Amino acid sequence: MNITLLIPLLNEAESLPELHAWITKVMQQNNYSYELVFIDDGSTDDSWKIIETLSVTDTHVKGIRFQKNFGKSQALHAGFAMAKGDVVITMDADLQDSPDEIPSLYQMIVNDGYDLVSGWKKKRYDSVVSKNLPSKLFNWAARKTSGVQLNDFNCGLKAYSNKVVKNIDVYGEMHRYIPVLAKNAGFNKIGEKVVQHQARKYGVSKFGMNRFVNGFLDLITIWFLSKFGKRPMHLFGALGVIMFIVGFCSAAFIGIYKLYKLSVHEPAVLVANNPWFYISLTAMILGTQLFLAGFLGEIILRTKNNEPRYKISTKSNL
Incomplete structure:
Protein backbone atom coordinates (compact mmCIF):
# COMPACT_ATOMS: atom_id res chain seq x y z
CA MET A 1 0.00 0.00 0.00
CA ASN A 2 1.37 3.42 -0.99
CA ILE A 3 -0.22 5.81 1.49
CA THR A 4 -2.01 5.87 4.82
CA LEU A 5 -3.85 9.12 5.44
CA LEU A 6 -4.52 9.81 9.12
CA ILE A 7 -7.03 12.49 10.01
CA PRO A 8 -7.70 13.19 13.71
CA LEU A 9 -10.84 15.20 14.29
CA LEU A 10 -13.16 16.67 16.86
CA LEU A 19 -12.70 16.60 2.66
CA HIS A 20 -13.39 12.99 1.70
CA ALA A 21 -14.39 13.97 -1.85
CA TRP A 22 -11.29 16.15 -2.24
CA ILE A 23 -8.94 13.41 -0.99
CA THR A 24 -10.60 10.79 -3.21
CA LYS A 25 -10.16 13.00 -6.26
CA VAL A 26 -6.44 13.52 -5.56
CA MET A 27 -5.82 9.82 -4.90
CA GLN A 28 -7.61 8.67 -8.04
CA GLN A 29 -5.82 11.21 -10.20
CA ASN A 30 -2.46 9.85 -9.00
CA ASN A 31 -3.54 6.20 -8.98
CA TYR A 32 -2.41 5.69 -5.39
CA SER A 33 -3.17 2.61 -3.33
CA TYR A 34 -4.29 4.06 -0.03
CA GLU A 35 -6.28 3.87 3.17
CA LEU A 36 -8.03 6.85 4.73
CA VAL A 37 -8.29 6.60 8.51
CA PHE A 38 -10.45 9.06 10.44
CA ILE A 39 -9.79 9.15 14.19
CA ASP A 40 -12.80 10.62 15.99
CA ASP A 41 -11.46 12.07 19.23
CA GLY A 42 -14.75 12.01 21.15
CA SER A 43 -16.90 14.20 18.87
CA THR A 44 -20.33 15.19 20.16
CA ASP A 45 -21.78 16.08 16.74
CA ASP A 46 -22.55 13.75 13.80
CA SER A 47 -18.91 13.20 12.84
CA TRP A 48 -18.94 9.48 13.62
CA LYS A 49 -22.20 8.87 11.74
CA ILE A 50 -20.66 10.48 8.68
CA ILE A 51 -17.49 8.38 9.02
CA GLU A 52 -19.57 5.19 9.25
CA THR A 53 -21.55 6.20 6.16
CA LEU A 54 -18.37 6.94 4.23
CA SER A 55 -16.83 3.61 5.26
CA VAL A 56 -19.86 1.77 3.82
CA THR A 57 -19.70 3.54 0.47
CA ASP A 58 -15.89 3.68 0.20
CA THR A 59 -13.76 0.71 1.25
CA HIS A 60 -10.70 2.96 1.53
CA VAL A 61 -12.27 4.71 4.51
CA LYS A 62 -11.63 3.37 8.00
CA GLY A 63 -12.62 4.84 11.32
CA ILE A 64 -11.54 4.83 14.95
CA ARG A 65 -13.73 6.35 17.63
CA PHE A 66 -12.53 7.21 21.12
CA GLN A 67 -14.87 6.92 24.08
CA LYS A 68 -14.15 10.54 24.96
CA ASN A 69 -11.82 13.37 24.02
CA PHE A 70 -8.31 12.07 24.75
CA GLY A 71 -6.42 14.61 22.65
CA LYS A 72 -4.72 14.84 19.28
CA SER A 73 -1.55 13.07 20.39
CA GLN A 74 -3.50 10.00 21.48
CA ALA A 75 -5.42 10.03 18.21
CA LEU A 76 -2.20 10.09 16.20
CA HIS A 77 -0.72 7.36 18.39
CA ALA A 78 -3.70 5.10 17.63
CA GLY A 79 -3.48 5.90 13.93
CA PHE A 80 0.27 5.28 13.76
CA ALA A 81 -0.18 1.87 15.38
CA MET A 82 -2.66 0.82 12.68
CA ALA A 83 -1.07 2.49 9.63
CA LYS A 84 -0.18 0.08 6.81
CA GLY A 85 1.03 2.46 4.11
CA ASP A 86 4.66 2.86 3.10
CA VAL A 87 4.13 6.60 3.55
CA VAL A 88 1.94 8.00 6.33
CA ILE A 89 0.46 11.47 5.88
CA THR A 90 -1.37 13.35 8.61
CA MET A 91 -3.64 16.32 8.08
CA ASP A 92 -6.34 18.21 9.94
CA ALA A 93 -10.02 17.71 9.16
CA ASP A 94 -11.04 21.38 9.05
CA LEU A 95 -10.16 21.90 5.34
CA GLN A 96 -7.34 24.28 6.25
CA ASP A 97 -4.85 21.68 4.99
CA SER A 98 -4.99 21.06 1.24
CA PRO A 99 -5.06 17.43 -0.02
CA ASP A 100 -3.46 18.75 -3.22
CA GLU A 101 -0.18 18.75 -1.27
CA ILE A 102 -0.27 14.95 -0.87
CA PRO A 103 1.57 13.98 -4.12
CA SER A 104 4.55 16.28 -3.50
CA LEU A 105 4.85 15.18 0.13
CA TYR A 106 4.73 11.55 -0.99
CA GLN A 107 7.46 12.14 -3.57
CA MET A 108 9.72 13.78 -1.00
CA ILE A 109 9.56 10.65 1.17
CA VAL A 110 9.81 8.08 -1.64
CA ASN A 111 12.11 9.76 -4.14
CA ASP A 112 14.12 12.21 -2.05
CA GLY A 113 14.61 9.82 0.84
CA TYR A 114 13.31 11.99 3.67
CA ASP A 115 12.27 10.27 6.88
CA LEU A 116 9.82 13.05 7.71
CA VAL A 117 8.55 16.12 5.87
CA SER A 118 6.74 18.84 7.79
CA GLY A 119 4.44 21.38 6.19
CA TRP A 120 5.16 25.07 6.59
CA LYS A 121 2.15 27.39 6.44
CA LYS A 122 4.21 30.38 5.36
CA LYS A 123 1.15 32.44 4.54
CA ARG A 124 -1.53 32.01 7.18
CA TYR A 125 -5.15 33.08 7.41
CA ASP A 126 -5.35 33.03 11.21
CA SER A 127 -5.59 35.93 13.65
CA VAL A 128 -2.26 37.74 13.94
CA VAL A 129 -2.61 38.31 17.70
CA SER A 130 -4.09 35.00 18.81
CA LYS A 131 -2.14 32.63 16.55
CA ASN A 132 0.51 34.09 14.26
CA LEU A 133 2.69 35.96 16.76
CA PRO A 134 2.50 33.28 19.49
CA SER A 135 3.27 30.64 16.84
CA LYS A 136 6.40 32.48 15.72
CA LEU A 137 7.63 32.79 19.29
CA PHE A 138 6.84 29.15 19.97
CA ASN A 139 8.58 27.93 16.81
CA TRP A 140 11.67 30.03 17.60
CA ALA A 141 11.90 28.51 21.09
CA ALA A 142 11.36 25.01 19.70
CA ARG A 143 14.17 25.44 17.15
CA LYS A 144 16.61 26.75 19.75
CA THR A 145 15.79 24.06 22.29
CA SER A 146 15.50 21.00 20.05
CA GLY A 147 18.01 21.76 17.31
CA VAL A 148 15.44 20.79 14.65
CA GLN A 149 15.37 23.63 12.13
CA LEU A 150 11.70 23.85 11.17
CA ASN A 151 9.69 27.01 10.70
CA ASP A 152 6.31 25.52 11.64
CA PHE A 153 6.21 22.78 14.27
CA ASN A 154 2.44 23.18 14.68
CA CYS A 155 1.45 22.34 11.10
CA GLY A 156 -0.74 19.23 11.08
CA LEU A 157 0.18 18.39 7.48
CA LYS A 158 3.17 16.06 7.67
CA ALA A 159 4.47 13.02 5.82
CA TYR A 160 6.44 10.15 7.36
CA SER A 161 8.03 6.95 6.22
CA ASN A 162 6.33 3.98 7.85
CA LYS A 163 9.42 3.11 9.89
CA VAL A 164 9.27 6.50 11.60
CA VAL A 165 5.70 6.19 12.88
CA LYS A 166 6.39 2.66 14.11
CA ASN A 167 9.38 3.80 16.16
CA ILE A 168 8.15 6.91 17.95
CA ASP A 169 5.81 7.19 20.92
CA VAL A 170 3.42 10.16 20.75
CA TYR A 171 1.85 10.87 24.15
CA GLY A 172 0.56 13.70 26.31
CA GLU A 173 0.39 16.70 23.97
CA MET A 174 3.59 15.88 22.13
CA HIS A 175 2.06 15.93 18.63
CA ARG A 176 3.68 19.35 18.13
CA TYR A 177 7.10 17.78 18.60
CA ILE A 178 6.88 14.68 16.42
CA PRO A 179 9.90 15.90 14.37
CA VAL A 180 11.88 16.16 17.62
CA LEU A 181 10.72 12.70 18.69
CA ALA A 182 11.79 11.37 15.29
CA LYS A 183 15.20 12.99 15.60
CA ASN A 184 15.65 11.54 19.09
CA ALA A 185 14.78 8.11 17.66
CA GLY A 186 17.60 8.43 15.10
CA PHE A 187 15.71 9.70 12.04
CA ASN A 188 17.77 12.70 11.01
CA LYS A 189 16.65 13.39 7.45
CA ILE A 190 13.85 15.83 8.27
CA GLY A 191 12.62 18.20 5.60
CA GLU A 192 10.13 21.01 5.28
CA LYS A 193 7.79 22.08 2.49
CA VAL A 194 5.82 25.28 2.08
CA VAL A 195 2.15 24.28 1.91
CA GLN A 196 -1.05 26.11 1.16
CA HIS A 197 -3.05 27.27 4.16
CA GLN A 198 -6.74 27.97 3.79
CA ALA A 199 -9.17 29.91 5.93
CA ARG A 200 -11.49 27.80 8.06
CA LYS A 201 -14.69 27.13 6.15
CA TYR A 202 -16.87 25.48 8.81
CA GLY A 203 -17.07 25.56 12.58
CA VAL A 204 -14.61 27.17 14.96
CA SER A 205 -11.05 26.48 16.00
CA LYS A 206 -10.59 23.94 18.81
CA PHE A 207 -7.44 25.62 20.08
CA GLY A 208 -7.12 28.51 22.51
CA MET A 209 -4.24 30.56 23.86
CA ASN A 210 -3.62 27.93 26.55
CA ARG A 211 -2.17 25.62 23.90
CA PHE A 212 0.89 27.88 23.67
CA VAL A 213 1.44 27.75 27.42
CA ASN A 214 1.07 23.98 27.28
CA GLY A 215 3.32 23.94 24.24
CA PHE A 216 6.19 25.63 26.06
CA LEU A 217 5.78 23.31 29.04
CA ASP A 218 5.82 20.33 26.67
CA LEU A 219 8.96 21.77 25.08
CA ILE A 220 10.71 21.73 28.45
CA THR A 221 9.46 18.20 29.02
CA ILE A 222 10.70 16.90 25.69
CA TRP A 223 14.07 18.60 26.19
CA PHE A 224 14.43 16.86 29.54
CA LEU A 225 13.26 13.51 28.16
CA SER A 226 15.58 13.70 25.16
CA LYS A 227 18.55 14.44 27.42
CA PHE A 228 17.78 12.44 30.54
CA GLY A 229 14.62 10.43 29.90
CA LYS A 230 16.56 7.16 29.81
CA ARG A 231 19.06 8.14 32.50
CA PRO A 232 17.45 10.36 35.18
CA MET A 233 20.24 9.56 37.62
CA HIS A 234 22.64 11.48 35.41
CA LEU A 235 20.75 14.70 36.16
CA PHE A 236 19.22 14.24 39.59
CA GLY A 237 22.09 12.16 40.90
CA ALA A 238 24.71 14.65 39.72
CA LEU A 239 22.83 17.63 41.16
CA GLY A 240 22.25 15.74 44.40
CA VAL A 241 25.90 14.82 44.81
CA ILE A 242 27.02 18.40 44.09
CA MET A 243 24.56 19.90 46.60
CA PHE A 244 25.45 17.32 49.25
CA ILE A 245 29.20 17.96 48.83
CA VAL A 246 28.67 21.73 49.01
CA GLY A 247 26.55 21.38 52.14
CA PHE A 248 28.94 18.89 53.76
CA CYS A 249 32.00 21.03 53.05
CA SER A 250 30.25 24.12 54.43
CA ALA A 251 29.24 22.26 57.60
CA ALA A 252 32.78 20.88 57.97
CA PHE A 253 34.23 24.37 57.60
CA ILE A 254 31.89 25.70 60.31
CA GLY A 255 32.92 22.88 62.65
CA ILE A 256 36.65 23.33 62.00
CA TYR A 257 36.36 27.07 62.45
CA LYS A 258 34.63 26.59 65.82
CA LEU A 259 37.32 24.16 66.98
CA TYR A 260 39.99 26.65 65.92
CA LYS A 261 38.33 29.40 67.96
CA LEU A 262 38.20 27.13 70.98
CA SER A 263 41.86 26.14 70.57
CA VAL A 264 43.03 29.72 70.73
CA HIS A 265 40.67 30.49 73.61
CA GLU A 266 38.59 32.95 71.63
CA PRO A 267 34.81 33.19 72.02
CA ALA A 268 33.00 31.27 69.26
CA VAL A 269 29.41 31.58 68.09
CA LEU A 270 27.32 28.51 68.73
CA VAL A 271 27.03 26.37 65.59
CA ALA A 272 23.24 26.50 65.88
CA ASN A 273 23.38 30.31 65.85
CA ASN A 274 25.33 30.44 62.61
CA PRO A 275 23.03 30.87 59.57
CA TRP A 276 25.50 28.97 57.39
CA PHE A 277 24.82 25.88 59.50
CA TYR A 278 21.17 25.85 58.32
CA ILE A 279 22.17 26.60 54.73
CA SER A 280 24.58 23.67 54.83
CA LEU A 281 22.00 21.37 56.40
CA THR A 282 19.40 22.35 53.79
CA ALA A 283 21.86 21.75 50.96
CA MET A 284 22.66 18.25 52.26
CA ILE A 285 18.97 17.37 52.66
CA LEU A 286 18.12 18.63 49.16
CA GLY A 287 21.13 16.82 47.74
CA THR A 288 19.99 13.57 49.32
CA GLN A 289 16.45 14.03 48.02
CA LEU A 290 17.64 14.76 44.48
CA PHE A 291 19.85 11.68 44.54
CA LEU A 292 16.91 9.57 45.71
CA ALA A 293 14.71 11.10 42.99
CA GLY A 294 17.19 9.97 40.35
CA PHE A 295 17.42 6.52 41.93
CA LEU A 296 13.64 6.15 42.00
CA GLY A 297 13.44 7.36 38.40
CA GLU A 298 15.81 4.59 37.33
CA ILE A 299 13.70 2.00 39.17
CA ILE A 300 10.47 3.28 37.58
CA LEU A 301 12.00 3.11 34.09
CA ARG A 302 12.86 -0.52 34.61
CA THR A 303 9.55 -1.59 36.10
CA LYS A 304 6.95 0.50 34.18
CA ASN A 305 4.25 -1.29 32.24
CA ASN A 306 3.12 0.13 28.93
CA GLU A 307 -0.62 0.58 29.40
CA PRO A 308 -2.63 2.26 26.61
CA ARG A 309 -3.41 5.93 27.21
CA TYR A 310 -6.77 5.83 25.46
CA LYS A 311 -9.71 3.47 24.98
CA ILE A 312 -11.44 2.86 21.65
CA SER A 313 -15.18 2.26 21.75
CA THR A 314 -15.85 1.49 18.06
CA LYS A 315 -14.00 0.72 14.84
CA SER A 316 -15.23 0.85 11.28
CA ASN A 317 -13.76 -1.17 8.40
CA LEU A 318 -10.86 -2.35 10.60
Whole structure:
Protein backbone atom coordinates (compact mmCIF):
# COMPACT_ATOMS: atom_id res chain seq x y z
CA MET A 1 0.00 0.00 0.00
CA ASN A 2 1.37 3.42 -0.99
CA ILE A 3 -0.22 5.81 1.49
CA THR A 4 -2.01 5.87 4.82
CA LEU A 5 -3.85 9.12 5.44
CA LEU A 6 -4.52 9.81 9.12
CA ILE A 7 -7.03 12.49 10.01
CA PRO A 8 -7.70 13.19 13.71
CA LEU A 9 -10.84 15.20 14.29
CA LEU A 10 -13.16 16.67 16.86
CA ASN A 11 -16.63 17.91 15.86
CA GLU A 12 -15.94 18.40 12.15
CA ALA A 13 -19.14 16.91 10.72
CA GLU A 14 -19.62 19.72 8.21
CA SER A 15 -16.11 19.36 6.76
CA LEU A 16 -15.89 15.59 6.41
CA PRO A 17 -17.91 14.97 3.21
CA GLU A 18 -16.07 17.72 1.32
CA LEU A 19 -12.70 16.60 2.66
CA HIS A 20 -13.39 12.99 1.70
CA ALA A 21 -14.39 13.97 -1.85
CA TRP A 22 -11.29 16.15 -2.24
CA ILE A 23 -8.94 13.41 -0.99
CA THR A 24 -10.60 10.79 -3.21
CA LYS A 25 -10.16 13.00 -6.26
CA VAL A 26 -6.44 13.52 -5.56
CA MET A 27 -5.82 9.82 -4.90
CA GLN A 28 -7.61 8.67 -8.04
CA GLN A 29 -5.82 11.21 -10.20
CA ASN A 30 -2.46 9.85 -9.00
CA ASN A 31 -3.54 6.20 -8.98
CA TYR A 32 -2.41 5.69 -5.39
CA SER A 33 -3.17 2.61 -3.33
CA TYR A 34 -4.29 4.06 -0.03
CA GLU A 35 -6.28 3.87 3.17
CA LEU A 36 -8.03 6.85 4.73
CA VAL A 37 -8.29 6.60 8.51
CA PHE A 38 -10.45 9.06 10.44
CA ILE A 39 -9.79 9.15 14.19
CA ASP A 40 -12.80 10.62 15.99
CA ASP A 41 -11.46 12.07 19.23
CA GLY A 42 -14.75 12.01 21.15
CA SER A 43 -16.90 14.20 18.87
CA THR A 44 -20.33 15.19 20.16
CA ASP A 45 -21.78 16.08 16.74
CA ASP A 46 -22.55 13.75 13.80
CA SER A 47 -18.91 13.20 12.84
CA TRP A 48 -18.94 9.48 13.62
CA LYS A 49 -22.20 8.87 11.74
CA ILE A 50 -20.66 10.48 8.68
CA ILE A 51 -17.49 8.38 9.02
CA GLU A 52 -19.57 5.19 9.25
CA THR A 53 -21.55 6.20 6.16
CA LEU A 54 -18.37 6.94 4.23
CA SER A 55 -16.83 3.61 5.26
CA VAL A 56 -19.86 1.77 3.82
CA THR A 57 -19.70 3.54 0.47
CA ASP A 58 -15.89 3.68 0.20
CA THR A 59 -13.76 0.71 1.25
CA HIS A 60 -10.70 2.96 1.53
CA VAL A 61 -12.27 4.71 4.51
CA LYS A 62 -11.63 3.37 8.00
CA GLY A 63 -12.62 4.84 11.32
CA ILE A 64 -11.54 4.83 14.95
CA ARG A 65 -13.73 6.35 17.63
CA PHE A 66 -12.53 7.21 21.12
CA GLN A 67 -14.87 6.92 24.08
CA LYS A 68 -14.15 10.54 24.96
CA ASN A 69 -11.82 13.37 24.02
CA PHE A 70 -8.31 12.07 24.75
CA GLY A 71 -6.42 14.61 22.65
CA LYS A 72 -4.72 14.84 19.28
CA SER A 73 -1.55 13.07 20.39
CA GLN A 74 -3.50 10.00 21.48
CA ALA A 75 -5.42 10.03 18.21
CA LEU A 76 -2.20 10.09 16.20
CA HIS A 77 -0.72 7.36 18.39
CA ALA A 78 -3.70 5.10 17.63
CA GLY A 79 -3.48 5.90 13.93
CA PHE A 80 0.27 5.28 13.76
CA ALA A 81 -0.18 1.87 15.38
CA MET A 82 -2.66 0.82 12.68
CA ALA A 83 -1.07 2.49 9.63
CA LYS A 84 -0.18 0.08 6.81
CA GLY A 85 1.03 2.46 4.11
CA ASP A 86 4.66 2.86 3.10
CA VAL A 87 4.13 6.60 3.55
CA VAL A 88 1.94 8.00 6.33
CA ILE A 89 0.46 11.47 5.88
CA THR A 90 -1.37 13.35 8.61
CA MET A 91 -3.64 16.32 8.08
CA ASP A 92 -6.34 18.21 9.94
CA ALA A 93 -10.02 17.71 9.16
CA ASP A 94 -11.04 21.38 9.05
CA LEU A 95 -10.16 21.90 5.34
CA GLN A 96 -7.34 24.28 6.25
CA ASP A 97 -4.85 21.68 4.99
CA SER A 98 -4.99 21.06 1.24
CA PRO A 99 -5.06 17.43 -0.02
CA ASP A 100 -3.46 18.75 -3.22
CA GLU A 101 -0.18 18.75 -1.27
CA ILE A 102 -0.27 14.95 -0.87
CA PRO A 103 1.57 13.98 -4.12
CA SER A 104 4.55 16.28 -3.50
CA LEU A 105 4.85 15.18 0.13
CA TYR A 106 4.73 11.55 -0.99
CA GLN A 107 7.46 12.14 -3.57
CA MET A 108 9.72 13.78 -1.00
CA ILE A 109 9.56 10.65 1.17
CA VAL A 110 9.81 8.08 -1.64
CA ASN A 111 12.11 9.76 -4.14
CA ASP A 112 14.12 12.21 -2.05
CA GLY A 113 14.61 9.82 0.84
CA TYR A 114 13.31 11.99 3.67
CA ASP A 115 12.27 10.27 6.88
CA LEU A 116 9.82 13.05 7.71
CA VAL A 117 8.55 16.12 5.87
CA SER A 118 6.74 18.84 7.79
CA GLY A 119 4.44 21.38 6.19
CA TRP A 120 5.16 25.07 6.59
CA LYS A 121 2.15 27.39 6.44
CA LYS A 122 4.21 30.38 5.36
CA LYS A 123 1.15 32.44 4.54
CA ARG A 124 -1.53 32.01 7.18
CA TYR A 125 -5.15 33.08 7.41
CA ASP A 126 -5.35 33.03 11.21
CA SER A 127 -5.59 35.93 13.65
CA VAL A 128 -2.26 37.74 13.94
CA VAL A 129 -2.61 38.31 17.70
CA SER A 130 -4.09 35.00 18.81
CA LYS A 131 -2.14 32.63 16.55
CA ASN A 132 0.51 34.09 14.26
CA LEU A 133 2.69 35.96 16.76
CA PRO A 134 2.50 33.28 19.49
CA SER A 135 3.27 30.64 16.84
CA LYS A 136 6.40 32.48 15.72
CA LEU A 137 7.63 32.79 19.29
CA PHE A 138 6.84 29.15 19.97
CA ASN A 139 8.58 27.93 16.81
CA TRP A 140 11.67 30.03 17.60
CA ALA A 141 11.90 28.51 21.09
CA ALA A 142 11.36 25.01 19.70
CA ARG A 143 14.17 25.44 17.15
CA LYS A 144 16.61 26.75 19.75
CA THR A 145 15.79 24.06 22.29
CA SER A 146 15.50 21.00 20.05
CA GLY A 147 18.01 21.76 17.31
CA VAL A 148 15.44 20.79 14.65
CA GLN A 149 15.37 23.63 12.13
CA LEU A 150 11.70 23.85 11.17
CA ASN A 151 9.69 27.01 10.70
CA ASP A 152 6.31 25.52 11.64
CA PHE A 153 6.21 22.78 14.27
CA ASN A 154 2.44 23.18 14.68
CA CYS A 155 1.45 22.34 11.10
CA GLY A 156 -0.74 19.23 11.08
CA LEU A 157 0.18 18.39 7.48
CA LYS A 158 3.17 16.06 7.67
CA ALA A 159 4.47 13.02 5.82
CA TYR A 160 6.44 10.15 7.36
CA SER A 161 8.03 6.95 6.22
CA ASN A 162 6.33 3.98 7.85
CA LYS A 163 9.42 3.11 9.89
CA VAL A 164 9.27 6.50 11.60
CA VAL A 165 5.70 6.19 12.88
CA LYS A 166 6.39 2.66 14.11
CA ASN A 167 9.38 3.80 16.16
CA ILE A 168 8.15 6.91 17.95
CA ASP A 169 5.81 7.19 20.92
CA VAL A 170 3.42 10.16 20.75
CA TYR A 171 1.85 10.87 24.15
CA GLY A 172 0.56 13.70 26.31
CA GLU A 173 0.39 16.70 23.97
CA MET A 174 3.59 15.88 22.13
CA HIS A 175 2.06 15.93 18.63
CA ARG A 176 3.68 19.35 18.13
CA TYR A 177 7.10 17.78 18.60
CA ILE A 178 6.88 14.68 16.42
CA PRO A 179 9.90 15.90 14.37
CA VAL A 180 11.88 16.16 17.62
CA LEU A 181 10.72 12.70 18.69
CA ALA A 182 11.79 11.37 15.29
CA LYS A 183 15.20 12.99 15.60
CA ASN A 184 15.65 11.54 19.09
CA ALA A 185 14.78 8.11 17.66
CA GLY A 186 17.60 8.43 15.10
CA PHE A 187 15.71 9.70 12.04
CA ASN A 188 17.77 12.70 11.01
CA LYS A 189 16.65 13.39 7.45
CA ILE A 190 13.85 15.83 8.27
CA GLY A 191 12.62 18.20 5.60
CA GLU A 192 10.13 21.01 5.28
CA LYS A 193 7.79 22.08 2.49
CA VAL A 194 5.82 25.28 2.08
CA VAL A 195 2.15 24.28 1.91
CA GLN A 196 -1.05 26.11 1.16
CA HIS A 197 -3.05 27.27 4.16
CA GLN A 198 -6.74 27.97 3.79
CA ALA A 199 -9.17 29.91 5.93
CA ARG A 200 -11.49 27.80 8.06
CA LYS A 201 -14.69 27.13 6.15
CA TYR A 202 -16.87 25.48 8.81
CA GLY A 203 -17.07 25.56 12.58
CA VAL A 204 -14.61 27.17 14.96
CA SER A 205 -11.05 26.48 16.00
CA LYS A 206 -10.59 23.94 18.81
CA PHE A 207 -7.44 25.62 20.08
CA GLY A 208 -7.12 28.51 22.51
CA MET A 209 -4.24 30.56 23.86
CA ASN A 210 -3.62 27.93 26.55
CA ARG A 211 -2.17 25.62 23.90
CA PHE A 212 0.89 27.88 23.67
CA VAL A 213 1.44 27.75 27.42
CA ASN A 214 1.07 23.98 27.28
CA GLY A 215 3.32 23.94 24.24
CA PHE A 216 6.19 25.63 26.06
CA LEU A 217 5.78 23.31 29.04
CA ASP A 218 5.82 20.33 26.67
CA LEU A 219 8.96 21.77 25.08
CA ILE A 220 10.71 21.73 28.45
CA THR A 221 9.46 18.20 29.02
CA ILE A 222 10.70 16.90 25.69
CA TRP A 223 14.07 18.60 26.19
CA PHE A 224 14.43 16.86 29.54
CA LEU A 225 13.26 13.51 28.16
CA SER A 226 15.58 13.70 25.16
CA LYS A 227 18.55 14.44 27.42
CA PHE A 228 17.78 12.44 30.54
CA GLY A 229 14.62 10.43 29.90
CA LYS A 230 16.56 7.16 29.81
CA ARG A 231 19.06 8.14 32.50
CA PRO A 232 17.45 10.36 35.18
CA MET A 233 20.24 9.56 37.62
CA HIS A 234 22.64 11.48 35.41
CA LEU A 235 20.75 14.70 36.16
CA PHE A 236 19.22 14.24 39.59
CA GLY A 237 22.09 12.16 40.90
CA ALA A 238 24.71 14.65 39.72
CA LEU A 239 22.83 17.63 41.16
CA GLY A 240 22.25 15.74 44.40
CA VAL A 241 25.90 14.82 44.81
CA ILE A 242 27.02 18.40 44.09
CA MET A 243 24.56 19.90 46.60
CA PHE A 244 25.45 17.32 49.25
CA ILE A 245 29.20 17.96 48.83
CA VAL A 246 28.67 21.73 49.01
CA GLY A 247 26.55 21.38 52.14
CA PHE A 248 28.94 18.89 53.76
CA CYS A 249 32.00 21.03 53.05
CA SER A 250 30.25 24.12 54.43
CA ALA A 251 29.24 22.26 57.60
CA ALA A 252 32.78 20.88 57.97
CA PHE A 253 34.23 24.37 57.60
CA ILE A 254 31.89 25.70 60.31
CA GLY A 255 32.92 22.88 62.65
CA ILE A 256 36.65 23.33 62.00
CA TYR A 257 36.36 27.07 62.45
CA LYS A 258 34.63 26.59 65.82
CA LEU A 259 37.32 24.16 66.98
CA TYR A 260 39.99 26.65 65.92
CA LYS A 261 38.33 29.40 67.96
CA LEU A 262 38.20 27.13 70.98
CA SER A 263 41.86 26.14 70.57
CA VAL A 264 43.03 29.72 70.73
CA HIS A 265 40.67 30.49 73.61
CA GLU A 266 38.59 32.95 71.63
CA PRO A 267 34.81 33.19 72.02
CA ALA A 268 33.00 31.27 69.26
CA VAL A 269 29.41 31.58 68.09
CA LEU A 270 27.32 28.51 68.73
CA VAL A 271 27.03 26.37 65.59
CA ALA A 272 23.24 26.50 65.88
CA ASN A 273 23.38 30.31 65.85
CA ASN A 274 25.33 30.44 62.61
CA PRO A 275 23.03 30.87 59.57
CA TRP A 276 25.50 28.97 57.39
CA PHE A 277 24.82 25.88 59.50
CA TYR A 278 21.17 25.85 58.32
CA ILE A 279 22.17 26.60 54.73
CA SER A 280 24.58 23.67 54.83
CA LEU A 281 22.00 21.37 56.40
CA THR A 282 19.40 22.35 53.79
CA ALA A 283 21.86 21.75 50.96
CA MET A 284 22.66 18.25 52.26
CA ILE A 285 18.97 17.37 52.66
CA LEU A 286 18.12 18.63 49.16
CA GLY A 287 21.13 16.82 47.74
CA THR A 288 19.99 13.57 49.32
CA GLN A 289 16.45 14.03 48.02
CA LEU A 290 17.64 14.76 44.48
CA PHE A 291 19.85 11.68 44.54
CA LEU A 292 16.91 9.57 45.71
CA ALA A 293 14.71 11.10 42.99
CA GLY A 294 17.19 9.97 40.35
CA PHE A 295 17.42 6.52 41.93
CA LEU A 296 13.64 6.15 42.00
CA GLY A 297 13.44 7.36 38.40
CA GLU A 298 15.81 4.59 37.33
CA ILE A 299 13.70 2.00 39.17
CA ILE A 300 10.47 3.28 37.58
CA LEU A 301 12.00 3.11 34.09
CA ARG A 302 12.86 -0.52 34.61
CA THR A 303 9.55 -1.59 36.10
CA LYS A 304 6.95 0.50 34.18
CA ASN A 305 4.25 -1.29 32.24
CA ASN A 306 3.12 0.13 28.93
CA GLU A 307 -0.62 0.58 29.40
CA PRO A 308 -2.63 2.26 26.61
CA ARG A 309 -3.41 5.93 27.21
CA TYR A 310 -6.77 5.83 25.46
CA LYS A 311 -9.71 3.47 24.98
CA ILE A 312 -11.44 2.86 21.65
CA SER A 313 -15.18 2.26 21.75
CA THR A 314 -15.85 1.49 18.06
CA LYS A 315 -14.00 0.72 14.84
CA SER A 316 -15.23 0.85 11.28
CA ASN A 317 -13.76 -1.17 8.40
CA LEU A 318 -10.86 -2.35 10.60
